[in-house]
Amino acid sequence: MSPVTVDAKLLGDPIDRVDGPLKVAGAAPYPSDVSYPGMAHAALVQSTIGAGTIIRIDAAAARSAPGVLTVITYENTPALPDGPMTILGPSPRFPFKDNRIVHYGQHVAMVVAETAEQAVAAARLVKAEYEPTTPVLGITNPDAPLEFDAWGMDSTRGDVEGALASAEVTYDETFTIAPETNNPLGLFATVARWEAGRLVVHESTQWPIMARQTLATVFELAEQDVRVFVPFIGGGFGAGLRFPPHAILTVLAARMLDRPVKVVLTRPQMFTSIGHRPETRQRLRIGVARDGRLLAIDHEATSTIGIEETNLEPVTMPTPNSYDCDNVATHERQVRLNIPNPGAMRGPGTTQGNFAVESALDEVAYRLRCDPIALRLHNYAEVQPGTGLPWSSKALRECYRVGAERFGWADRNPEVRSMRDGDWLIGYGMAGVTFDWYQAPCRARISIRRDGTAYARSAATDLGTGTYTIATQLTAQLLGLDLDRVRFDLGDSDLPLAPQSGGSGLAMSLSGALHQAAGNLLGAFLDAVADDAASPLRGRSPDDVTASGGRLHLVDDPSVGETYTDILDRHGLDELTADGAVDPKAEGAGMMPAGGFAARFVEVRVDEDLGVLRVARVVTAIDAGRILNEKTARSQVLGATVMGIGMSLLEQTEFDPGTGRVANATFGDYLIPVNADVPDLDVVFVGEPDRFSPVGIKGIGEIGIVGVAAAIANAVHHATGRRIRSLPITIEKLL
Amino acid sequence: MTAGHPPDVEVTLRVNGQARPIRLESRVTLLDALREHLGLTGTKKGCDQGACGACTVLLDGESVVSCLVLAAQCDGREVTTVEGLSSDGRLHPVQQAFVRHDGFQCGYCTPGQIMSAVALLRAGRAGSDDEIREFMSGNLCRCGAYPNILAAIRDVAAQGDHVEVVGAGRVPAGGERS
Numbered sequence: 001m002s003p004v005t006v007d008a009k010l011l012g013d014p015i016d017r018v019d020g021p022l023k024v025a026g027a028a029p030y031p032s033d034v035s036y037p038g039m040a041h042a043a044l045v046q047s048t049i050g051a052g053t054i055i056r057i058d059a060a061a062a063r064s065a066p067g068v069l070t071v072i073t074y075e076n077t078p079a080l081p082d083g084p085m086t087i088l089g090p091s092p093r094f095p096f097k098d099n100r101i102v103h104y105g106q107h108v109a110m111v112v113a114e115t116a117e118q119a120v121a122a123a124r125l126v127k128a129e130y131e132p133t134t135p136v137l138g139i140t141n142p143d144a145p146l147e148f149d150a151w152g153m154d155s156t157r158g159d160v161e162g163a164l165a166s167a168e169v170t171y172d173e174t175f176t177i178a179p180e181t182n183n184p185l186g187l188f189a190t191v192a193r194w195e196a197g198r199l200v201v202h203e204s205t206q207w208p209i210m211a212r213q214t215l216a217t218v219f220e221l222a223e224q225d226v227r228v229f230v231p232f233i234g235g236g237f238g239a240g241l242r243f244p245p246h247a248i249l250t251v252l253a254a255r256m257l258d259r260p261v262k263v264v265l266t267r268p269q270m271f272t273s274i275g276h277r278p279e280t281r282q283r284l285r286i287g288v289a290r291d292g293r294l295l296a297i298d299h300e301a302t303s304t305i306g307i308e309e310t311n312l313e314p315v316t317m318p319t320p321n322s323y324d325c326d327n328v329a330t331h332e333r334q335v336r337l338n339i340p341n342p343g344a345m346r347g348p349g350t351t352q353g354n355f356a357v358e359s360a361l362d363e364v365a366y367r368l369r370c371d372p373i374a375l376r377l378h379n380y381a382e383v384q385p386g387t388g389l390p391w392s393s394k395a396l397r398e399c400y401r402v403g404a405e406r407f408g409w410a411d412r413n414p415e416v417r418s419m420r421d422g423d424w425l426i427g428y429g430m431a432g433v434t435f436d437w438y439q440a441p442c443r444a445r446i447s448i449r450r451d452g453t454a455y456a457r458s459a460a461t462d463l464g465t466g467t468y469t470i471a472t473q474l475t476a477q478l479l480g481l482d483l484d485r486v487r488f489d490l491g492d493s494d495l496p497l498a499p500q501s502g503g504s505g506l507a508m509s510l511s512g513a514l515h516q517a518a519g520n521l522l523g524a525f526l527d528a529v530a531d532d533a534a535s536p537l538r539g540r541s542p543d544d545v546t547a548s549g550g551r552l553h554l555v556d557d558p559s560v561g562e563t564y565t566d567i568l569d570r571h572g573l574d575e576l577t578a579d580g581a582v583d584p585k586a587e588g589a590g591m592m593p594a595g596g597f598a599a600r601f602v603e604v605r606v607d608e609d610l611g612v613l614r615v616a617r618v619v620t621a622i623d624a625g626r627i628l629n630e631k632t633a634r635s636q637v638l639g640a641t642v643m644g645i646g647m648s649l650l651e652q653t654e655f656d657p658g659t660g661r662v663a664n665a666t667f668g669d670y671l672i673p674v675n676a677d678v679p680d681l682d683v684v685f686v687g688e689p690d691r692f693s694p695v696g697i698k699g700i701g702e703i704g705i706v707g708v709a710a711a712i713a714n715a716v717h718h719a720t721g722r723r724i725r726s727l728p729i730t731i732e733k734l735l
Numbered sequence: 736m737t738a739g740h741p742p743d744v745e746v747t748l749r750v751n752g753q754a755r756p757i758r759l760e761s762r763v764t765l766l767d768a769l770r771e772h773l774g775l776t777g778t779k780k781g782c783d784q785g786a787c788g789a790c791t792v793l794l795d796g797e798s799v800v801s802c803l804v805l806a807a808q809c810d811g812r813e814v815t816t817v818e819g820l821s822s823d824g825r826l827h828p829v830q831q832a833f834v835r836h837d838g839f840q841c842g843y844c845t846p847g848q849i850m851s852a853v854a855l856l857r858a859g860r861a862g863s864d865d866e867i868r869e870f871m872s873g874n875l876c877r878c879g880a881y882p883n884i885l886a887a888i889r890d891v892a893a894q895g896d897h898v899e900v901v902g903a904g905r906v907p908a909g910g911e912r913s
Contacts, residue, residue: 020834023842024826024849026777026817033776066740116767117760185781185789185877186843234779234843235877267782464840464878635837635883642879667786667875674872675881676865 011685012473014631015483019232019468028232031202032189032264039191040069042253042263043119044246045109045126046272047101050135050660051307051338054099054108054128061125062111067118069257071126072110072249074099080252083214083243087440089310091214092242092341096249101130102307103340104661105272110249112261135338135660139279139304145336147305151312155320157386158327163296167287171364175284175356177709177727178652179304180277181270181662181670182345186234188274189264190247192254198225203247204233206240207500208459212493214243215251231491236463237643238344239274241502246273271665275343276653278303278313282356287327288364292378294325301353305334306341313342314349319357320386322434323379328386338660344502346643347702350435351709358431358710359725362717372714373400373409373599376432384592391594393698395623395687396432399599402686403430403621407601416721424605426616427719431710435595435703437692439584440499442509446475446517447577448525450568452550454479456517457489460498460510464639465701466632467506473629474511474695478518480547496579504595504699509582511628511695517580524576525552525567534570536560586692593692595699598622600707604715611731615645615712617679622703623687626696630685637683637704644708646673649728746810750775751819761807765799766790768806769816777817777846781875788874791847791854792816798854800873817846820853828894829853832887840878848874852888861892 022028047054059071074096083091095106109126113119136144148154164170188204199221205211211228215221233240246263254261265273280303287296301315316330365372380397383390404410412428413419419426444458456475462468471488479486489495499509523542529535537545537552537560546555553561568575586593601619606612618641627633650671654663664670689696709727716734717723724733747756748765750773757772766783769775769792778801781789785803792801793815820827829852832838839845848871855861855870867888868881876884 016834017837019842020837020839021826021830023839023845024817024830024833025821026775026779026846028842029776030779030843032780033770035771035774035776115760116771117762121762183877184841184843185779185787185875186841187780233841234781235841237877264780267784267787464842466840631837635840635878635880638882639840639879642881643877666784667782668784672875672877673879673881674875675884676868676872678868678879678881681882 010626010688011630012628015469015473015629017466017469017632018472019462030186030232030234031191031204031230032187034191034202036193036260039260039262040112040114040257041116041119042110042112042250042261043123044107044263044269045111045123046269047104047106047108047128049101049130049132050104052101052130052132054101055131056129057109058127059109062122065118065122065125067114068122069112069114070253072253073108077252080218080248081220084217086210088241088312092245093309094245094248103338104659105340107245107249110253112253112257136307137337137655137657137660139281139302139335147334147336149332150334151314151332153314153317154331156329157320160296160298160327160329163327164285164287164298167295168290169288169364169367171286171360173284173360173725175282175359175725177280177352177355179279179655180345180647180651181653182237182239182276183270183670183672184235184237184239187264187267187270188239189262190250191260191262192251193260194254194258199251200227201251202229204240205230205243206236206461206463206502208461208491208493209497210500211243218248219251226493228493229491230461233461233463236501237346238348238502241344241500242275244274267667268665271653271662272340275341277345277348278305278311278342280315280352282315282353284356284360286360286364290368292368292370292375294323294379296327297325298329299353299357300331300333302333302335304337304339304342307336307338309341311342315353317353318350318434318436319353321384321436322357322381324381324385325379339655346640347705351706354431354433354706355709355727358707359713362429362714363723371414372430373404376400387592389592392591392692393594393623393625393687393690394597396434396597396599398686399597399621399623400432402684403599403601403619406682406684407619409601416718423607423609425608425719427604427606427715427717429602429711429713429715429718431600431707431714433598433600433703433707435504435597435706437593437595438503438505439508440505441583442498442513443496444510444513444517444580445496445577446514446521447575448479448521448564449575450565450573452485452563452565454481454486456486456514457495458498458510458513459493459495460490460506461501462490463501465501465636466629467501467510469632470507470628471510471514474514475518478515481550485550504701504703507628508693508697508699509584511697512582512693513580515580515694516582517578520578520580521576522547522552524578525564528567528571528576532570535567536562589692591692594690596622596624596703598703598707600711602711602715604712604719606716606719606734608720608734611734613649613716613729613734615679619682620704621684621686624685624700624703625687625690625693625698627685628697633700634683636700638681640702640704641681641708642673642678644705645677647705647727648709648712652728744807746807748806748809748814749812750814751816759806763806764802765804765806765809765814766801769801775816775818779843779846781844788851789844789847791850791874793850793854798851817849820849828891829856832891836883836887836890837880838884838887839880844874844876848876848884855888856892861888864889
């Protein structure tokens, strides 16, 4: 038994971010802010063809340009081992291992100079001659190689074709979603420094442990001789989950020059170097009874992928879990193209799949002339479909109810084009969300020092998600300390192992590890006083003891106890330290660990004469289990909603159909939402603490983007009578 | 085009109330001068193309995107960066409001947002939510903290204690980060 107790409230105190003062003062060090004496600066040169080979690279002019220290091309790059396999597949293709070009914008040279200006100027002097071939482009290109079920996640239950054939009402439509680019505001940067055979790298990564492992493998070092720092990162949204080639080149340059080297990607390079959300096409076939019972779902998704790369994009993954339906099949296909490899972007796969399923259910509801919420409730998955296991928590029903109330769903006239305000057609739309559970092993360490402060740490990251804050808050609560007595460190690969900030799994993993570390630490204090005649807690079992106000004391009698400092003082100890670990296993738990659930409600306004579409308000009711910090959790959902508005209305990465060049690789051309695009956003948390997580929480980093697109498209249909199955919903689709 | 040998220039920037003489290549932007030459890394580079607002500073009291200004144009001019907003270790009211309202997540666009917010308040453009949203739309936030940024600015505007805390701040000791 652990002596530590968790606050029983559903909503954790909305304390301000503990790293907030640093950030608003401009004092938080991001990788691109790091500087060393004698540091050189690198600039990258990228290919101007989409496929082919490099015949010759003339770098003579660049090498003799002012300040230039070296130019690295495939010709002078030593053979380096491939990076390791990760859960996201093999390491990205290293472009300097040969002379082949597999996409437009592939790195072909790195110029290193005394100053960044000199490096950029000299990079323009590098001339590459190519033998081009015709790039394979276009998601519907019949010549493109196709992969089927690349991750072995395709699933079938029941007899889908039979059920579709006999269903009273059938549905068969195709959905398309444009490729998008993550575009965190922070330009990805690498600063590499070799110190007597040890390597120190400041890297824009969401996964310091994976970065360390990759560098150790590629540069043939022991892992303890590599240290990766990322105390702050200017956003990631999935872009920092793979270890990118430009970072390897920077480390190589630092080794060649024996001095620190820094590279900062340009904004256009952010479109081609660190992944993007792939383009997708989905075909969805549904069979339904007249009474609204779902009889069959067949969900096939096709996503784009680099010509010789891997990317995990599970578009159909949540579909089998979302509704109570006996016959469900999912199929994933990938089309290999000469494009920069896609990668994870917030809610990868799930976000796109939800758009199709939740749009389709709205269409089915219209055909059956029933309310979209009623249709969903009619097919509510009380237990996990297929296995029949109970969910560890599920309050989706409450999400529908509370969300509908706050939004005023009952005021909706279901007839299309029935609501109007002057020139504006008004539409209401909704969508449900089922998000998959994911969690990975994690370690954490906590010390309590003689001055009564605690120091907790784990090699996690805080992308802006609030990791610093929730870990500090949770540690303080578990140890019964005031917040200002606790420090939590992350973003350093020398700290105990932590998983990536990805899959909405970090907070669950880390909180579990901290919970166990805190329990072990209190146990260590009780061990220390087990035979201590001076201690009022002598011989007490952990079950009898808890912590509050900086003291350990009996649960039944808080007056019997003493401070951490008293115990450490008396025993001549500077500190006591304990570790915690989680190695989550869903098997054998007797339940299905649940991710988050949500209901999204949107009001749109459409001016048909002008084709203008505005999102007027969004209400989100969300079940994410216990919320550790209401303020930062709400911000996660607000921010993801904004990204969902971008996906729905604005965002599309334009690949030139002839070359594969990204034609809009700037913030002037690739539009993301600005402040004036975002209306009032209402977020309400419902549900109860999750039974599987030791502290009752579920992930909340991604679910906020899911369902926005379907709710908007459904609202557009309600406003205009037009069913848009293609994102983004740009002006020409409304005229 | 050749790399050329752009002449060095000597300029004295008045940064956060302090004279900072520097010698740099004539093509160096104000943004890079602040970050790479003066060690003031609070001002961020998000696009280097004038499109994202992360590098917003005040130049002679007016907000500018410092990636589109050459340092050589700023000789003798007054530059206020995010490091110059706090005084005597106390955060500027706008900085405090951003913390209180969680007006950021990753924090990267935040210095630029805060400088634009200070400029907005000085210009008396916080009359309505829509006016604030419009004025702040030159500053991108990919984390999507816009509603909280709006709330922070609205809050400061209502308190009315924001106007004259600009241009006299101090440069943090140490300058260069390592």
